[in-house]
Amino acid sequence: xxxxxxxxxxxxxxxxxxxxxxxxxxxxxxxxxxxxxxxxxxxxxxxxxxxxxxxxxxxxxxxxxxxxxxxxxxxxxxxxxxxxxxxxxxxxxxxxxxxxxxxxxxxxxxxxxxxxxxxxxxxxxxxxxxxxxxxxxxxxxxxxxxxxxxxxxxxxxxxxxxxxxxxxxxxxxxxxxxxxxxxxxxxxxxxxxxxxxxxxxxxxxxxxxxxxxxxxxxxxxxxxxxxxxxxxxxxxxxxxxxxxxxxxxxxxxxxxxxxxxx
Amino acid sequence: xxxxxxxxxxxxxxxxxxxxxxxxxxxxxxxxxxxxxxxxxxxxxxxxxxxxxxxxxxxxxxxxxxxxxxxxxxxxxxxxxxxxxxxxxxxxxxxxxxxxxxxxxxxxxxxxxxxxxxxxxxxxxxxxxxxxxxxxxxxxxxxxxxxxxxx
Ligand SMILES: Cc1cc2nc3c(=O)[nH]c(=O)nc-3n(C[C@H](O)[C@H](O)[C@H](O)COP(=O)(O)OP(=O)(O)OC[C@H]3O[C@@H](n4cnc5c(N)ncnc54)[C@H](O)[C@@H]3O)c2cc1C
Ligand code: FES
Ligand code: FES
Numbered sequence: 215x216x217x218x219x220x221x222x223x224x225x226x227x228x229x230x231x232x233x234x235x236x237x238x239x240x241x242x243x244x245x246x247x248x249x250x251x252x253x254x255x256x257x258x259x260x261x262x263x264x265x266x267x268x269x270x271x272x273x274x275x276x277x278x279x280x281x282x283x284x285x286x287x288x289x290x291x292x293x294x295x296x297x298x299x300x301x302x303x304x305x306x307x308x309x310x311x312x313x314x315x316x317x318x319x320x321x322x323x324x325x326x327x328x329x330x331x332x333x334x335x336x337x338x339x340x341x342x343x344x345x346x347x348x349x350x351x352x353x354x355x356x357x358x359x360x361x362x363x364x365x366x367x368x369x370x371x372x373x374x375x376x377x378x379x380x381x382x383x384x385x386x387x388x389x390x391x392x393x394x395x396x397x398x399x400x401x402x403x404x405x406x407x408x409x410x411x412x413x414x415x416x417x418x419x420x421x422x423x424x425x426x427x428x429x430x431x432x433x434x435x436x437x438x439x440x441x442x443x444x445x446x447x448x449x450x451x452x453x454x455x456x457x458x459x460x461x462x463x464x465x466x467x468x469x470x471x472x473x474x475x476x
Numbered sequence: 477x478x479x480x481x482x483x484x485x486x487x488x489x490x491x492x493x494x495x496x497x498x499x500x501x502x503x504x505x506x507x508x509x510x511x512x513x514x515x516x517x518x519x520x521x522x523x524x525x526x527x528x529x530x531x532x533x534x535x536x537x538x539x540x541x542x543x544x545x546x547x548x549x550x551x552x553x554x555x556x557x558x559x560x561x562x563x564x565x566x567x568x569x570x571x572x573x574x575x576x577x578x579x580x581x582x583x584x585x586x587x588x589x590x591x592x593x594x595x596x597x598x599x600x601x602x603x604x605x606x607x608x609x610x611x612x613x614x615x616x617x618x619x620x621x622x623x624x625x626x627x
Contacts, residue, residue, distance in 0.1 A: 221477075221494035221539055247517045247535045250497075259494070263540060311603010313530045313581070314517050389518070389602065 216249050218256040223264050227347050230367055233260050242367055244322025245284065247314065267321070267369065270294055276372040281321025285309060285333070288320065298340055298379030298399060299475075305336040305381040305397065310389050325368040327358055327415050330391045334358070335410030336381050337371060338418060339397035345369045358415055377401040380474035382467040383411075386454065393455040394464050398471035405431075405475070407439075407468060412449045412460065419443040419468075426472065436472050440465045479538055483507065484551025498524065498541050499533035502548060509549040509576040513605075520604035523577035524548050530584045549576040555583055562621040563614070570608035578604045582618055586625070594619075 218241070224230040234240050239257035243249070267280035270291045277293055285306040288294045294302045309315055309332060323333055324344060334354075342354045347367040354371075383395035395410045405426040410416040422443040429435045444465045449457040479501065481488045488505050499522050502510045513521030515534050522534040525547040549556050556579050563569045578601070585592060585600045592600070597618055598611070606614065 217495045219494075221537075223539075243537070245535065246537060247532075250535060251516060261540070307599070310518055311520050311581075312600055313520060313523055313532045313603050314535075316529060317517070317532060317535050 216246070216252050216254060216256075218259040220258040221261065222258060223261040225264060227262075227265065227367060227369065230260050230262060230265075231347050233258060234365065234367065242322075244282075244319035245317040247318050248322065248326070248328075262367075272375070273372075276374060279320055279371040279373070281319065281325075281368045281370060283320045285315035285318050285320070286312060288333075289315060297373065297375070298377045301336055301340070301379030301381045301397060301399070302333075305332045305383075305395075308332070308383070308385070308388065320371060321368040324354070324357075324371060326363070329414045329416075330411055331416065332381070332383060332392055332395055332410065335395055335408040335416035336379070336397040337373070338410075338416050339399040339406045339408035340373050340377065340379065341399070341401060341406060343372045345372065355418060358417070374401060378475040380471035382471045384463055384467065391454065394449070394460045394467070396464060396467045396471055398468065398475050400475040405472065407443060407472070409443065409447050409464060409468070412447060413452050413454070414448070414450060417447060419446055421446045422468065431472075431476055436469055439472070440469045443468055477539070479542055481505070481538070481541060481546060482544065483546045484548060492538055494537075494539055496538050497534055498531075498536045498538045498546075501538040502533060502546070507548045507550055511573065511576060513573075513577075518603075518605070519574075519577075520581065521574055521577045523580050523604070525580055525584055528584060528587055530581045547580065549579060552580075552583060555579075558625075559583075559617075559621050562617040562624070566613045566617040566620070568609050568613035568617040574604060574606045574608075578606065578614075582621070585618075586622060590626075592622075 237257045241256050243259050243261050267282035269280040270293050271278050288302045288306050338354050343351050344354055344357050345351045347369050349366050377399050379399040381397045383392040385392050392411045397408045399406045407419040407422045408416055422439040425439040444461050449460040451457045479492050511521050513519035517532050517535045523530045524533045526544050581604050
């Protein structure tokens with residue numbers, strides 16, 4: 215059972231970061247839904263709840279999503295509902311129930327780079343950036359490429375305002391983890407193709423993007439891009455599906471998503 | 477640490493360890509309608525209302541509920557009883573184990589959305605699993621109950 219000895223509801227990010235560095239067994243709390251599934255005894259749990267990081271707001275060029283915003287916020291907030299054809303709402307609304315989504319947090323999810331995530335490939339396709347307390351702002355694309363997890367705090371996610379998006383996934387039953395998923399976006403007429411639940415971390419299909427962004431997007435070109443994606447991306451097997459199944463299904467999901475954003 | 481909770485309009489104080497979950501603390505305080513099912517956040521059985529919103533007490537640290545308004549079935553007996561009649565009329569309940577969490581989620585839905593569509597009802601209740609009955613009979617019961625409550 216997940217446990218900790220001390221609890222601090224910090225009053226600033228600086229205080230949270232200082233606490234985090236004090237001991238290897240100190241942790242930041244998100245919604246604790248995932249943490250509680252583990253069996254680790256921590257030292258100090260650092261709660262960001264008092265820092266008002268649960269915002270979703272519109273800036274001049276970007277939408278800003280605070281680390282403590284919940285999945286339910288993404289689902290019901292007017293800004294995210296409009297953004298990229300409501301793709302953030304669509305990628306989270308199938309995850310268990312309303313109560314669960316009210317509890318799990320955007321920052322915890324993105325920071326942890328979960329391979330089973332529905333949100334991460336969506337944010338990756340949206341060309342988001344992550345703002346880390348110490349590490350500053352970097353693209354999610356670069357952040358996901360880092361092998362290890364930093365000792366840092368994710369403060370917010372930034373997303374460009376304009377674009378179209380389509381999220382597609384396949385699940386064995388409605389509230390199960392996805393077998394595989396994809397998000398395709400079109401930003402300034404450039405297509406981005408992200409593949410999640412391979413079952414590894416979400417990645418972009420650079421070859422599919424190159425084909426789609428350098429050719430007239432005919433049916434033949436779309437098929438060529440999907441084929442290139444299936445050759446480029448490495449899929450794996452687990453209890454939910456084999457690599458072959460994922461590869462075959464992903465081709466169709468990506469095709470559907472491309473057609474939706476064009 | 478000493479925790480002060482506002483449960484069903486009553487101030488309750490209890491000494492807890494900071495890593496205790498709301499589910500266990502509420503049960504210690506005697507609110508036995510709050511039940512543990514999956515303990516992973518997947519079944520909705522442990523649902524209570526915090527500031528009128530449905531929350532999984534198995535996944536919510538009790539310290540985070542400090543000072544907030546918590547409602548369990550013990551705090552809304554009248555509505556729960558009225559709703560139970562509509563459930564029984566539609567054959568939508570058998571063992572009743574899911575009922576506390578399910579009923580509270582229905583009450584929260586009614587506050588959030590006065591005229592939900594069938595799809596909105598099913599979506600809102602998606603996180604409340606029932607091993608016995610069919611979800612369609614539950615849907616009928618919810619719709620009939622909501623109609624009756626408007627009158
Ligand atoms: C039963 C179950 C089913 C799920 N199904 C799905 C699914 O189908 N699809 C899907 O996409 N996801 C799914 N998830 C994952 C879920 O959506 C969240 O991504 C996950 O629970 C993490 O969010 P949390 O708020 O619970 O984080 P926590 O458990 O609180 O934290 C997770 C990690 O992030 C760290 N952390 C928290 N906040 C920060 C921060 N601001 N900065 C740095 N580090 C931080 C914590 O220290 C911890 O290591 C599921 C999870 C569970 C438990
Ligand atoms: S016991 Fe909390 S969701 Fe199942
Ligand atoms: S009536 Fe038995 S679990 Fe719902």
